Amino acid sequence: MTSDILVIGGGTVGAAIGYGLAQRHQKVTVLDGGDRDYRAARANFGLVWIQGKGANMPEYQLWSQRSAELWGNFSAKLQNLSGRDLQLEQNGGFVFSLSETEFEARRTALQKLHNELGGSADWEMVDRSRLERMNPGVTFGPDVYGASFGHQDGHVNPLFLLSALHAGIERLGGKIVSSTQAEKIRSDGAGFAVETQTNTFRASRIVIAAGLSSQGLGAQVGLDVPLRPQRGQILVTERLTPVLPFPASGLRQTQEGTVMIGATNEDVGYNVTTTGAGAAKLSARALRIIPALSNVTLVRQWAGLRVLSPDNCPIYAQSETHPGAFIAVCHSGITLAAIHAEIIAQAVLDGALPPTLEVFHQRRFNVSKAA
Structure with missing residues (x-):
């Protein structure tokens, strides 16, 4: 060996x-x-x-x-x-803001990081009107104020x-x-x-x-x-007609049509049990973003452990x-x-x-x- x-x-x-x-x-x-x-x-x-x-x-x-x-x-x-298709898409991705306060805090945090790095920005803030134009198949909830959009972000299977x-x-x-x-x-x-x-x-x-x-x-x-573990729980819906052209932090549609909703950040040691409280928290925010998900069946819930250093x-x-x-x-x-x-x-x-x-x-x- x-x-x-x-x-x-x-x-x-x-x-x-x-x-x-x-x-x-x-x-x-x-x-x-x-x-x-x-x-x-x-x-x-x-x-x-x-x-x-x-x-x-x-x-x-x-x-x-x-x-x-x-x-x-x-x-x-x-x-x-x-010989395997990784289903890579790198067309950009969103982080949704559910209030003007969230929107401005997000802008401030990204701008601070950008100022430290210099160079050209790889992100922009998108107001609700433009967000709707970029996602024509989605009816957003009234709380959605806007989002940050990262041009290099994407997802893969x-x-x-x-x-x-x-x-x-x-x-x-x-x-x-x-x-x-x-x-x-x-x-x-x-x-x-x-x-x-x-x-x-x-x-x-x-x-x-x-x-x-x-x-x-x-x-x-x-x-x-x-190192320390951190539990993250994820929900998965039934397969739907493609409606989300871009992935988002905590919300993305796979090429198979399922919508993934995530993820919690729980300091519970090495516990990988899924919980009703975790599912409720994830569902509540997802429904504030896209209320129509209330009519969709959840088919799976799982939990995994992130591998985290102190920083x-x-x-x-x-x-x-x-x-x-x-x-x-x-x-x-x-x-x-x-x-x-x-x-x-x-x-x-x-x-x-x-x-x-x-x-x-x-x-x-x-x-x-x-x-």
Whole structure:
């Protein structure tokens, strides 16, 4: 069980990095956990989204923008290789405002971020009249005042993306090992040995991209990353005639016709139970935006756990005590999939993260070291 590079975690983050490494002719093995793992990749809303990201870290906005720019080419190559349509649309997206106060607060927040970054704005504020012209098939509720519109935002089918990444890795000669959870990581003169319940996998380099499990695994190789779970609940309706030409934060229509409504932000530990209170909260806001949804049947509700750092931004690092051990964790695995397959994969191959990613190192949470 020997590879050039071993990726621990077969979700969207780990699979994107593994795919990028396989593209670079590396012998890659990806360890994908069991069905009872907290699989954020299978509970994802599916947005390719940059609007408003990086309010406390402008570099995160630039990182997201760069990934969004790579998404078109990334998607085309992956679809051609895997034979799977990712259903990517990048025609823009909305964040609705249900009052003038919300509208102006949104404008202020986006303008502040824009001023910090400079350059041309990739967003604009849209009043109700224009919002109605852009969505001719929708009758908005009386509370809808307007929205912000991000020109580079879009959406994709997250399950098709994950499936395509796995297929792409295997078609490029890599290996996906399912239902296999890493338990112990040891370093030796030849690299790393990763033990599971049944096997030992060896590689000269490893990438820990196991979501919330990354915290415990990273600690074994000197990568102490602070992470916390946050529950997000999502509702899904029956299939409808296409009416929403653009995705929105918390509301999007898939190509199959279902409308996804989300998502809650609940600090409840590792609890993935769906709740009536969560469904009621999501439904209430959705109905304020589009009252006609009251006549639609809900067919599914699910909950997943976001993988969050203390500042909600990604963490990328290589261990100082165990060179060759990398870690990559974030809660924007869909948006960042393209740049993970490109920049992060190349950095792992090069054996060093570029200096521009130093801002995402976990030492930013250690005040004494950062000082």
